[in-house]
Amino acid sequence: MRWGIAGRVFRRSMPLFAVLAAMLGSAAGAVSDPANPPRPADTPKPAQAGDPTTAPESKGQTEPIVIPFELLRSRHMAVQVKVNGTGPYRLVFDTGAPMNLVSNKLAREAGLLKKDERPVLPLFGMGGPKTIQTLEIGAVQLQNVPAIVMDHPTVGAMAKVLGPIEGIIGFPFFARYKTTVDYQKRELTLVPNGYEPKDVMQGLMEKLMNPPKGKPEPRILTPAALWGFQVDKANDDTQEGVTVTRVLPDSPADQAGLRPGDRLLTLDGRWTDSVADTYAAAEAIKPGQTVVVVVLRKGQRLELSITPRAGF
Amino acid sequence: MRSRLQTISMVPIPSLCPRNRWQRWHIAAALFLLAGSVAAAVAQPTLANPTPPETQRYKVPYRLTDSQHVLVRVKLNGKGPFHFILDTGAPAVFLTKSVAKKVGVTADRQGWAVFDSFEIEGGVRLGKVKGRIEDLVQLDGMNTLGLAGVELHGVIGYNVLARFRIEYDFTADKLGFEYLPNFEPPDPERLRAEGPDDIQMMGPFIKMIAALTGIKANFAVAPRGFLGIEVAQRDGKVVIQRVYPGTAAAQAGLQPGDIIASVRNQSIDVPADLHRALRRAGVGSPLVLTIERQGKTLEIRLELGRGL
Numbered sequence: 001m002r003w004g005i006a007g008r009v010f011r012r013s014m015p016l017f018a019v020l021a022a023m024l025g026s027a028a029g030a031v032s033d034p035a036n037p038p039r040p041a042d043t044p045k046p047a048q049a050g051d052p053t054t055a056p057e058s059k060g061q062t063e064p065i066v067i068p069f070e071l072l073r074s075r076h077m078a079v080q081v082k083v084n085g086t087g088p089y090r091l092v093f094d095t096g097a098p099m100n101l102v103s104n105k106l107a108r109e110a111g112l113l114k115k116d117e118r119p120v121l122p123l124f125g126m127g128g129p130k131t132i133q134t135l136e137i138g139a140v141q142l143q144n145v146p147a148i149v150m151d152h153p154t155v156g157a158m159a160k161v162l163g164p165i166e167g168i169i170g171f172p173f174f175a176r177y178k179t180t181v182d183y184q185k186r187e188l189t190l191v192p193n194g195y196e197p198k199d200v201m202q203g204l205m206e207k208l209m210n211p212p213k214g215k216p217e218p219r220i221l222t223p224a225a226l227w228g229f230q231v232d233k234a235n236d237d238t239q240e241g242v243t244v245t246r247v248l249p250d251s252p253a254d255q256a257g258l259r260p261g262d263r264l265l266t267l268d269g270r271w272t273d274s275v276a277d278t279y280a281a282a283e284a285i286k287p288g289q290t291v292v293v294v295v296l297r298k299g300q301r302l303e304l305s306i307t308p309r310a311g312f
Numbered sequence: 313m314r315s316r317l318q319t320i321s322m323v324p325i326p327s328l329c330p331r332n333r334w335q336r337w338h339i340a341a342a343l344f345l346l347a348g349s350v351a352a353a354v355a356q357p358t359l360a361n362p363t364p365p366e367t368q369r370y371k372v373p374y375r376l377t378d379s380q381h382v383l384v385r386v387k388l389n390g391k392g393p394f395h396f397i398l399d400t401g402a403p404a405v406f407l408t409k410s411v412a413k414k415v416g417v418t419a420d421r422q423g424w425a426v427f428d429s430f431e432i433e434g435g436v437r438l439g440k441v442k443g444r445i446e447d448l449v450q451l452d453g454m455n456t457l458g459l460a461g462v463e464l465h466g467v468i469g470y471n472v473l474a475r476f477r478i479e480y481d482f483t484a485d486k487l488g489f490e491y492l493p494n495f496e497p498p499d500p501e502r503l504r505a506e507g508p509d510d511i512q513m514m515g516p517f518i519k520m521i522a523a524l525t526g527i528k529a530n531f532a533v534a535p536r537g538f539l540g541i542e543v544a545q546r547d548g549k550v551v552i553q554r555v556y557p558g559t560a561a562a563q564a565g566l567q568p569g570d571i572i573a574s575v576r577n578q579s580i581d582v583p584a585d586l587h588r589a590l591r592r593a594g595v596g597s598p599l600v601l602t603i604e605r606q607g608k609t610l611e612i613r614l615e616l617g618r619g620l
Contacts, residue, residue: 075403075470075500095480096399096467098380168401171380178481180488181400183474184495195482200380204459207378207527218532219461220592223620226542228556230619246619248540248556269434269486270373271385271393279535282620284373284485310583311542311554312590 065177067138067188069093072162077181079169079188082136083110089166092155093188095181097170098200100132100147106166107149119149126150129201137169140190146172146199172197223282225289226311229253231264231278241265241296242272256293256306263296282308363439364475364491371486372434374398378461379454382480384468384487385433388415393433394465398478398487402469403500405430405443408452411465412445419445430472436489441472456522458529470500537595537616541566543583549573550580552603564614571604590616 070078070090080088083102086109091102104127107113112130119127127149135145152168159165175197177190228251231242241263247254258264264272268291270281285291287310295302374384377397385393394411407425412418417425423444430441443466451464474497479488522528540559541552552570555561572580575589576599593599593616601612 071498073501075474075498077400092401094399094401095382096397096401174480175380175482178479178483180477180479181473182477182492183470183497184477184492193481193483197482198380203378203380207459212530216528216530216532217592218530218534218594220536220594221533222536222587222591224587227620230538248559248619251556268373269371271387271433273393275535276533277393279620280533281373309542310544312539312586 062191065139065190067140067190069186069188071183071186072158074158074162076158077188078165079137081167081169082134083112084133086110087136090164091167091169092158092165093174094168094170095174097168098172100145100167100169100172101150101152101155102130102132102147102167103151103155104149112147112149135173137173140177142173142176146201148201171200221276221279221283223279223308224285225282225287225308227251227253227282227306227308229258231272231275233275239263240271240273242275242278244295252306252308256304257302258293258295258304258306259297261297262302265294265296265301267291267293287311364493365435365437367435368491368493370432370434370436370489370491372432372436372489373485374487375462376482377464379459381460381464382487383460383462383464386466386468387429387431387433388427389417389429390431391415395462396432396466396468397464398473399467399469400473402467404469404471405441405466406448406451406469407443407445407466408447409445417445432468432489434486434489436476436491438472438475455529456519457527458531461531463529463531470497534594535618535620536590537593537597537599538619539566539590539599539614539616540619543572543586545582548581550583550586559619560614560617564612566601566603566612567605569605572601573604573609574602576600 067079072078072092077093078090079093081091082088083106087106089106102110102112104113104119107127107130108115110132112132113127117127129146129148132145132147133143135142147167155165155167174188174190175195176192177195178193180187180189182189228248229244230246232245233242237243244258244260244262244264247258247260264278266272267278267281268285270277270284272278272281285308287308290305290307293304293306295304372384374382377383382398383395384398386396387393388407388411391414394407396405405427407415412425415427417427419425423446424442425445427441427443428439429437430439430443431437448467451467454460455463475492475495477488477490477492479490481487538559540556540561542554543550544553545551550572552561552566552568552572554568555566572586574580575586576593578585578589580586580589590599595616595618597616599614599616601614603610603612
């Protein structure tokens with residue numbers, strides 16, 4: 001019975017999601033200009049799958065795959081994408097999108113939505129998460145790619161001015177490669193790197209379903225190795241860096257020449273402007289890895305090479 | 313807009329019961345939207361030409377946020393660092409109003425400001441970078457719910473990104489930035505907006521979700537406590553190699569040669585176990601170690617100190 005009520009309540013809460021979804025509309029910059037009717041974009045012809053110049057990806061291949069992109073007048077990047085063998089469709093490539101997103105039109109044509117399948121929400125045709133069996137972008141072919149079905153209002157607005165755009169390609173795609181973005185050549189260059197992107201929806205769901213109870217705990221910044229020094233910074237000290245207050249005898253820091261009183265500016269190229277920053281920088285450095293630290297000593301910048309060791 | 317807000321406030325509070333699967337999913341879906349592509353409200357036809365950086369190739373440290381955004385740190389006019397998302401879905405640099413205030417820049421009537429110095433961690437320093445001062449609801453919303461796991465201050469979009477050949481490789485701990493000296497990226501064309509004003513309602517709305525679900529942003533960090541030992545792995549055991557004088561380990565009487573058998577009741581076989589056992593132990597945390605010394609088992613109690 002509670003579920004029945006919940007169902008009704010759910011329907012009544014639609015405006016809530018309307019508002020949430022509207023957030024994506026912030027790319028309003030892309031929207032219509034009557035003086036500039038849609039016209040074909042000005043960019044190189046996208047490579048199609050099967051293009052003789054680029055062989056389809058095979059297992060273990062590490063040859064770079066080049067995918068031309070179109071620079072839209074809004075200066076978004078667009079790529080040609082085939083979904084489950086249909087297409088190509090034009091999608092926006094977005095490093096700031098943690099999810100892939102496809103329109104209802106694309107989802108239906110590519111069989112992601114069944115004929116009689118209705119949107120999960122009657123809003124922007126939100127169809128929930130789907131799995132694309134085969135995603136092809138240029139010579140790249142990926143299996144089982146997650147995507148969300150939705151008629152993104154921003155994408156729709158852009159399409160009105162710029163011609164059809166059927167979604168967004170984001171992190172779950174490009175994270176699988178060493179991806180180089182070159183706006184001068186208007187090319188993406190991809191080399192498979194074995195990285196398996198996490199499912200962001202899953203992570204967010206977990207965060208939502210298990211909100212931490214009680215007093216919030218700080219995240220502990222955990223150095224991956226022992227360096228042998230200590231830093232401090234006064235609350236009213238706004239200068240860059242932190243002050244080294246102690247160096248343990250014969251420690252990696254001592255052997256590298258770090259001295260108490262040194263002002264530590266960077267550790268392996270990372271800013272150390274607070275005690276926390278210093279630890280955060282040390283989180284990434286493993287025992288035995290030699291890195292450069294930059295210190296200020298009596299007005300002089302010094303570069304020291306430190307190799308931290310296994311320790312705690 | 314007023315009437316819409318009223319509609320929203322009429323949504324009964326139990327409708328956001330976190331135990332309701334549907335609700336969870338929809339809230340999560342909404343959060344995806346929050347975490348979605350951040351794009352610009354306005355693209356100004358002429359973006360200032362930034363002063364080029366000193367050299368061409370850089371290694372830029374980054375982190376992936378909990379929301380899978382690529383985050384880099386930026387100092388603006390020497391202030392910061394601030395947290396920016398790399399976003400090819402945005403036509404320009406965006407910065408929240410409160411950070412703009414901290415930096416001491418003011419926006420012109422169209423909402424744009426110029427940063428005399430725009431420095432990305434890793435040494436990339438540009439001059440005269442144009443950015444938009446605007447509270448993007450996406451960033452606000454993510455910050456309210458703490459979705460990224462770190463506070464977000466802005467977005468780096470096309471006007472800076474296009475000047476570099478950027479290599480993203482999430483198996484490496486840095487991004488590759490290569491400045492393109494002979495390339496003048498074409499400015500975004502002005503496309504008239506008929507944009508949804510509804511966006512502005514999001515801020516208070518997200519705060520309502522936060523209140524109803526009890527989700528709070530928590531960006532607090534603290535250093536791990538320090539023991540003062542070096543260890544090695546020997547015969548499937550973790551052995552203390554060195555104890556630094558004046559540290560928590562020395563004061564508690566740990567000695568080189570001691571085998572660390574367990575910490576906080578977690579058995580230790582490899583250094584990674586020790587790393588895990590200490591992962592949530594801040595400065596001052598009490599610690600119980602079981603060690604083996606010359607065939608005897610000892611229990612050592614200590615409080616973690618400062619250092620790394």
